[in-house]
Structure formats: structure tokens, C-alpha cells
Amino acid sequence: MKQVVQSYKTGEVTLREVPVPQCGSKRILVRNSHSLISLGTERSTIELGRKSLLGKAASRPDLVRRAWDKAKKEGLLKTWQEAMGRLDTPTPLGYSSAGVVEQCGTAATEFSPGDRVACVGQGFASHAEFVSIPVNLAAQIPKGVTDDEAAFGMLGIIALHGVRSANLTFGSHVVVMGLGLLGLLTIQILRAYGCEVLAIDPALDKVELAKQLGFANVTTNAEDLLQISNHKTLGYGADAVIITAASKDRSLVDQSIKLCRTKGRIVIVGTADIHPDRNELWLKEIELVVSRAAGPGSLDPIYEIEGVDLPIGDVRWTQKRNLQEFLRLIADKKVDVLSLITHRFAIEEAESVYGQFVAGSLIQPIGVLLNYPETAHIARTMTLAPVQVMPRNVDKIQIGVIGAGLFGKALLLPALKSQTGVVLHTLVTGSGASVEHSARKFGFLNQSTDTDSVWGNSQLDAVIGLTPHSQHAQLVFSAIKMSKALFLEKPICVSVDELANLRESASEASSLPLVFVGHNRRFSPHAVQMQKWLADRQGPLVLQMRINTGFIPVSHWVHSEDEGRSRVVGEMSHFIDLIQCLAKASIVRVSAERISGDNRSAVNNDNIAISFKLSDGSVGSMIYSASGDKAYSREMIEIFFDEKTIVSKDFRVSEFHKGGKSESFKTSGQEMGYSQELMHFVNCVKGTESPVVSLNESFETMDVIFAIERALATATIITIGSK
Known part of the structure; x- marks a missing residue:
């Protein structure tokens, strides 16, 4: 299928031939008929992608600081590779489309093949011939609404949530600043809900379009807008100002303060520099709100990806219910989107369209639609190079x-x-x-x-x-x-x-x-060197391991019961495997305690202390914490045995201490064993090496992990293999 993607590394926009995505159990596969180019959002995405590395760094200094902290701990090369990997990830463009359901997941029972649906969401409702849409990001198109109208869904619900964020009542006076696509949708929604609308845009063609839609109180001049507002509101000022324009200076917010009444509200749906004069805000006691996306559920993976709805009794207007309402407004002729369509192009023209768009040569664009053929086939496998059937050797x-x-x-x-x-x-x-x-x-x-x-x-x-x-x-x-x-x-x-x-x-x-x-750590050159130092061990060892793993919020997928389960399950088998590898013995008993925190600023299960006993009589402990400084050393191992000591820090420096003398093993960067474990796997498949860990031993490692979970839950000592 054809799909429009941007390289975040170079900013280049291309039309690629890619395989059709899978449907998924809580998703529907939709054959797009139309998708809408979001001029504001996609322009900013493309412009950021076209910046140099220094330009990108200047735009996101927060990410630069995080990368620098990571580099100090894990090495510059590894951090650079990960950063380049992020930049080199293709970005699907588009987030608003409409089409026909081709396939339904087993849990997507509210839809059926053949249904016409509106689709929303960045990374989902993309400019592509087929899209895989989670159930909470799609809604059936009502009778009387065409596919090209429904393709405005995402922009419509962004505007609708902006209106809701203004906390209005019937008859409210509202100023809308900016009459691009978002602004033109916003003024129509406000009118549909019984509000008195005033609006401004510096572009005369957009003001004229608003007048054609029946809005009289629109202008291109800020002073005229202030006079209109004073007249219409009897000098009190507007109940709310909704900013749908995009600006890099503070003039929009400053002007909005002047237009607002006492205890009014300013809602930013577009982009604006938010550095208002405090005294001006204080004098009128104005509330300033930044509207986030399309309503409750937006950007929440549990709602968007896992399909868990928010109860209507608690949250009346979720992202999906906003979409259904926007489609109703179109069906009832309360919102006219057909008049906003200025350009239509076939998907095959996408590269040319984006070239014109970025160059500014599209003439007065507002609603720009991409149209798709009905003849595309569902092909999920594609050949990139001539395939040769190779004999086994x-x-x-x-x-x-x-x-x-x-x-x-x-x-x-x-x-x-x-x-x-x-x-x-x-x-x-x-x-x-x-x-x-x-x-x-x-x-x-x-x-x-x-x-x-x-x-x-x-x-x-x-x-x-x-x-x-x-x-x-x-x-x-x-x-x-x-x-x-x-x-x-x-x-x-x-x-x-x-x-x-x-x-x-x-x-x-x-x-x-x-x-x-x-479990790559056992293949690290540092682990191999430690095993050499331990080769002649006579008595049991005492092992201490400390992991400063870094904070991850409780909302992250790694903590999700359905996805990551927990960091104990998702990450700790690395360390259990390494302990058993170094000791050449199995863990047979564990006890564990976690902190008693608020489980938000510090996730309790991410901050634990574990004690363990091994089958050869050795003992050890592990401190696993996500509350420390990320820039500080991540992993430390200390091993005491036979009047000797081994210390290893971050798989960069390992030391062996014996009789007052020390021996060091150093690598130029962090050596975590990734290449070495893959080499071992390849050689095992070839038959030139035997696996160092059996499947049963991998099962036993997970026994230890689940024993740690039980120990944390019961505050008891757990013997591995016991119930």
C-alpha cells in the first residue's frame, strides 16, 4: 500500500510502498477513502524535521540534557546510537481520515466489515491506503454525512474540546483568534451551541470565508475587534477567548487579556507564547487554559491502544464521544465542512503536494484532502531484494x-x-x-x-x-x-x-x-573476566548488586498489567541470570521488601531490596531502585570470597583485589554483551557451539522472578519451587 512518511532525521517527506498493517484484536482495518492534511500540525512537524541536529537540539533542550546524563552513565557511543535510532524512525504523517472497515479484530464487536467510519489519532489515522485503528479512535459515520466530511474528524474534535475547555453557557460571548481550519470549525461549533461569536484573522480571504458562513462580527483589525467586543458585550468583555492561531510571540495572549471580562477564560488550542503580564491577569482574575488534544482519553495508551473506555457517568465527553458529537453536528447541518475544502489531490500526488505546501505555493489552503483509490490490495509481505533459495550449510x-x-x-x-x-x-x-x-x-x-x-x-x-x-x-x-x-x-x-x-x-x-x-550481561567481556577471577573459588561467595535504574512513571507501559506487567518481571531476569552465571549455582530462596511510598512520585515496586540464598551455600543481596539520579552509575557488582574481592562498575571497569594488590579490566565504553550473545546464538544454530543456558534453566530463572513477586506481596521468605 502507499503511505506518506517523513524522515525525522532529514525532514524529507516521501510516498512509500509499505505492507498493510495487521488489524489487532481491539482494532479495525480501514480502507481510507479520504484523509485530511492538518496544515498547522504537519507544517510544524516537517519544519522541525528539516532542522539541523543543532536546530533540533535548540528546539528540545530537555532531550539534550537527558541524552547528556545518559552518555555520562552509559557511554557516548551507545547514547549516540540510540539518539540516531530515534531520529531515524520514520514518522507517518496525518491523523484524520475516513473510509470503510475491511476487517475487525475479535474484540472490536461494535464494528462490522463494510461500515463507514471516521478515524482519528496521530500514528493511526495516517495518510495511507489502509490504516489499523483502535476502537476508541473510530466512530461510525451517520447517514447524510459523506466520507470527505467525516475526514475532518480529528480537527473537529480538537476544536470541540477547545470549546468545552472554555466552560461556556448558552449565550456566552466568545472571541476566536485565528480563522484557519481550526478557527473556522470552532466558530461554527460555538454558534451551534448558542454562543455569540466574534473573530479575527489577519488574512482577508479567511475573514471573507467566515462571512460566507454567516458570521458578521469578524475582522482583520485588532482595534476593530476590540470595538466590536465592547459593543456586543456592553463593555464587559468576552466571556472567553479561544486562540486557534499559531504564533511565536506573546501578542495573542496580551490581546486576549484585553478582550476578556473579569474572571473570563483564555483557551489556547493553537500555539502561542505564554508569557502574560501577571498584573493584567491578576487585575481581571483571568483563567488561562491550554486545551490538550481532543478530549479525555487523548494520549492515554490505556484508552487509545488498549481500548478501555471511560465511564460516561464520570467523563461525559471522551475523545470518541466528541467524535460522535462532531459527526452529529455535520449531519444536522450545524457545521459545514464542505465549504472549507480548498484542495483535493490523489494520494499519488502526495510528494508534490507537500513540496508545494512547504514552499508556500499552495494557493490559500484551508481544507486539503487526499483521496484514495478503491482498488488497493491487502498485501502484508513485500520483497525488497531478489530472493535466492540458499542450501542449508x-x-x-x-x-x-x-x-x-x-x-x-x-x-x-x-x-x-x-x-x-x-x-x-x-x-x-x-x-x-x-x-x-x-x-x-x-x-x-x-x-x-x-x-x-x-x-x-x-x-x-x-x-x-x-x-x-x-x-x-x-x-x-x-x-x-x-x-x-x-x-x-x-x-x-x-x-x-x-x-x-x-x-x-x-x-x-x-x-x-x-x-x-x-540475557546479554552474562556475555559481556566484564562478566567473562569475572568468571575467570572466580574460576578457582573454594568457598561460598557473598555477592552484592546495586541497580540505579532510573524513574519511569506509573502510567508507562512497562507497569501495565497487560503489557509490561512490572519492571520486576520485565527487567530483573537480566540480573538473576547474571548472579547465577557468576556463582555457577541456582537461587533457591528469596526474601524481598519494597518501599511504602505514594506509588506515584516513587513507584513502590521499582524500589526494592532482595536477599537470596544459592544452592552452593552462597548468599547475596540486590538493591533495585528507580529513585536515584539517572546520571549516577547504573550498575555495581561486589563479590567477596576466599579473602578476595571483585568490583565491577557499569560494565566499563572491573577490578580484582587480592592480598593488597589489584588487577583492572577496562573497556573504552559500556560492553553489555549484545554482539557476543548474538554470535553465540548464531553458532548454536549452526551447530558449532552448544547453548550455555537450557530452556529449563530459563524457566527456572522466571521461577525466581515470580518468587520475588510473591515475597514482595507477602513479606515472607519464598523457597523456589514451593507453592
Whole structure:
């Protein structure tokens, strides 16, 4: 299918041929008929992308500070790679479209194939022939509303939420500053709800269009607007001012203060420099509000992605209910969007359109629609290079990769690409734009949004899974069922039930494929060196590990019960595996305590102390905290044994102390073992090495993780394997 994407790294806008996305259980697959170009939002996105690295840094100094703190802790090279990975991620443009439902997920029961729907949301309702839309970001189009009218949905609900943010009553006097598309929609919604509207825009053509829509109190002159306001409000001033324009200076807010009555409200829907005169605000006791997106639920992954609605008794106007209301206003002829359409283009013309748009050569654009053909096919696998069927041999293995998030693109895929004896056969991700870009970048032969193109392909020797945590257990089930080698980023699963089911599946298999969990730390040169220092150990060891992991808000996906489960489940198996690797023994007993905080400013389960006993008599402790300074050292290991001491800091410096003397092992940067673990996996698939960790040992590592969860919940000592 065709899709418009922008390179955030270069700012270039291109029309790409990409695979059609998967539907998903709580989504619908929609064949777009029309999508609306948001002139303001997309212009700012493109302009930021076109800036140099210094320009981007100047625009986002907060991200520069975070990157610098990360570089001090994890090394400049790794931080640079991750930053470039973020910049090199293609950005799908567009967030408002309409079309026909082609497929429905099993949980998307409110829709049926053939339904006409309006779609909204950045990254979802994109300029593409097919879009995969979460159920809370779509609404059925009522009779009497055409698809091109419904394609205005996102802009309509942004305007509608701005009106709601003004906290108005019937008969309120409202000034709208800016008569671009948002402003023209806003004045119509205000009129529909019984408000008296006054408006201003410096462009005469937009003022004339507003007058054609029946608005008399509109002008291009600020002084005239003030006179009109004084006349219409009997000198009291407007009840509210809604700013829908985009400006980099403070004049819009200053003018709004003059126009407002005492205890009035200023709502910023567009962009403006918010540095008002405090005394002016104080004198009138004016409330200043920045309207966020399209209503409650906006930018909330639980609402938008997981499809969990907000009860109408608690939240009357969510993002979706705003969309339904906007469509009703169109159906009832309260809002006219057809008069706002100034340009129509076929999707094939998209690159030319954006070129004209950025150059300023589009003549008086307001509503710019892209139109789509009805003939596009649902193709989820595409070939990037001539595919050669290669005979099996120990020198070359063919690999498929499922998933390519930030971590995969910044670290794992570059490390995989550098491996000798590997053919990158097929890359699969959920996004057509993402998979097309990453597949070309890393040299895959094929790209796909369908995992069957990997599991069902007899040419592939192995699969690498870089998907979200909630999908990991299914990848293991598929590997066992298809008897295909699997490299899986940790964790192997996210629940006790999943672990039990995996064990059962493994026990019933006639033969088990290689299932390798990516606990890369044991492959770090520092871990290898520590094992050498420990090789002649006679007695039990005492091990202390400290992880300064950095704060992640409780709303992040890693804490989601359905997705990440927790950082204990999602991250800690790294450290459990490393402890057992260094000790060459299994953890048999654990106890754990977490802080008793507010679970907001400090997430309780992210700040824990663990004690453990190992099968060889060794003991240890782990401090795992997300409350420290991110710029401070992330990981520290201390090992005491046989009158000797090992200290390792951040996989950059390791020291061995014995008899008052010390030996150091240093690397130029952080060496976390990514390349080494991939090399080991590749060699295991080839048959030239034997796996250092069995599938059963990976299961036992998760036993420890779930034991830690139980210990935290019960404040008791948990013996591994006990119920």
C-alpha cells in the first residue's frame, strides 16, 4: 500500500510502498477513502524535521540534557546510537481520515466489515491506503454525512474540546483568534451551541470565508475587534477567548487579556507564547487554559491502544464521544465542512503536494484532502531484494526478525547485521512504514506485517523476537510448535500461568528447538573476566548488586498489567541470570521488601531490596531502585570470597583485589554483551557451539522472578519451587 512518511532525521517527506498493517484484536482495518492534511500540525512537524541536529537540539533542550546524563552513565557511543535510532524512525504523517472497515479484530464487536467510519489519532489515522485503528479512535459515520466530511474528524474534535475547555453557557460571548481550519470549525461549533461569536484573522480571504458562513462580527483589525467586543458585550468583555492561531510571540495572549471580562477564560488550542503580564491577569482574575488534544482519553495508551473506555457517568465527553458529537453536528447541518475544502489531490500526488505546501505555493489552503483509490490490495509481505533459495550449510543461516522497536534498531539489529554467516531474510513489524524503513536500512530481503511469513517459511533457520513483553510467550509457543530456533529478548513470559503453559508445551514436544533468552550481561567481556577471577573459588561467595535504574512513571507501559506487567518481571531476569552465571549455582530462596511510598512520585515496586540464598551455600543481596539520579552509575557488582574481592562498575571497569594488590579490566565504553550473545546464538544454530543456558534453566530463572513477586506481596521468605 502507499503511505506518506517523513524522515525525522532529514525532514524529507516521501510516498512509500509499505505492507498493510495487521488489524489487532481491539482494532479495525480501514480502507481510507479520504484523509485530511492538518496544515498547522504537519507544517510544524516537517519544519522541525528539516532542522539541523543543532536546530533540533535548540528546539528540545530537555532531550539534550537527558541524552547528556545518559552518555555520562552509559557511554557516548551507545547514547549516540540510540539518539540516531530515534531520529531515524520514520514518522507517518496525518491523523484524520475516513473510509470503510475491511476487517475487525475479535474484540472490536461494535464494528462490522463494510461500515463507514471516521478515524482519528496521530500514528493511526495516517495518510495511507489502509490504516489499523483502535476502537476508541473510530466512530461510525451517520447517514447524510459523506466520507470527505467525516475526514475532518480529528480537527473537529480538537476544536470541540477547545470549546468545552472554555466552560461556556448558552449565550456566552466568545472571541476566536485565528480563522484557519481550526478557527473556522470552532466558530461554527460555538454558534451551534448558542454562543455569540466574534473573530479575527489577519488574512482577508479567511475573514471573507467566515462571512460566507454567516458570521458578521469578524475582522482583520485588532482595534476593530476590540470595538466590536465592547459593543456586543456592553463593555464587559468576552466571556472567553479561544486562540486557534499559531504564533511565536506573546501578542495573542496580551490581546486576549484585553478582550476578556473579569474572571473570563483564555483557551489556547493553537500555539502561542505564554508569557502574560501577571498584573493584567491578576487585575481581571483571568483563567488561562491550554486545551490538550481532543478530549479525555487523548494520549492515554490505556484508552487509545488498549481500548478501555471511560465511564460516561464520570467523563461525559471522551475523545470518541466528541467524535460522535462532531459527526452529529455535520449531519444536522450545524457545521459545514464542505465549504472549507480548498484542495483535493490523489494520494499519488502526495510528494508534490507537500513540496508545494512547504514552499508556500499552495494557493490559500484551508481544507486539503487526499483521496484514495478503491482498488488497493491487502498485501502484508513485500520483497525488497531478489530472493535466492540458499542450501542449508554451516556457513550461512537465514534469520527472520519479529519486531523492531527502539532497542532493536539501536542495538540488536546493528549487532545482528554485523554477524558473519547470517542472511537477514524477513523483518516483521506491526507498522508498514516502520518495517519498510528498517528492512531497507538493515538489508533484509523481505518485509512483512504478518508473522506467518516467518513461522511458515521453511527457508528460515531461526527467528529473533524483539516484540513487546506480552507477546513473548506466544513466540515461544510458536517456536516449539514449528520447531524453529528462537532468540527472544527477556522476559520469556509475563505471568505464572504463561510459564506453566510453556512448561507443559515443552514437555509434550517430541523434540525441542533452541530457545535462547537474551540475557546479554552474562556475555559481556566484564562478566567473562569475572568468571575467570572466580574460576578457582573454594568457598561460598557473598555477592552484592546495586541497580540505579532510573524513574519511569506509573502510567508507562512497562507497569501495565497487560503489557509490561512490572519492571520486576520485565527487567530483573537480566540480573538473576547474571548472579547465577557468576556463582555457577541456582537461587533457591528469596526474601524481598519494597518501599511504602505514594506509588506515584516513587513507584513502590521499582524500589526494592532482595536477599537470596544459592544452592552452593552462597548468599547475596540486590538493591533495585528507580529513585536515584539517572546520571549516577547504573550498575555495581561486589563479590567477596576466599579473602578476595571483585568490583565491577557499569560494565566499563572491573577490578580484582587480592592480598593488597589489584588487577583492572577496562573497556573504552559500556560492553553489555549484545554482539557476543548474538554470535553465540548464531553458532548454536549452526551447530558449532552448544547453548550455555537450557530452556529449563530459563524457566527456572522466571521461577525466581515470580518468587520475588510473591515475597514482595507477602513479606515472607519464598523457597523456589514451593507453592
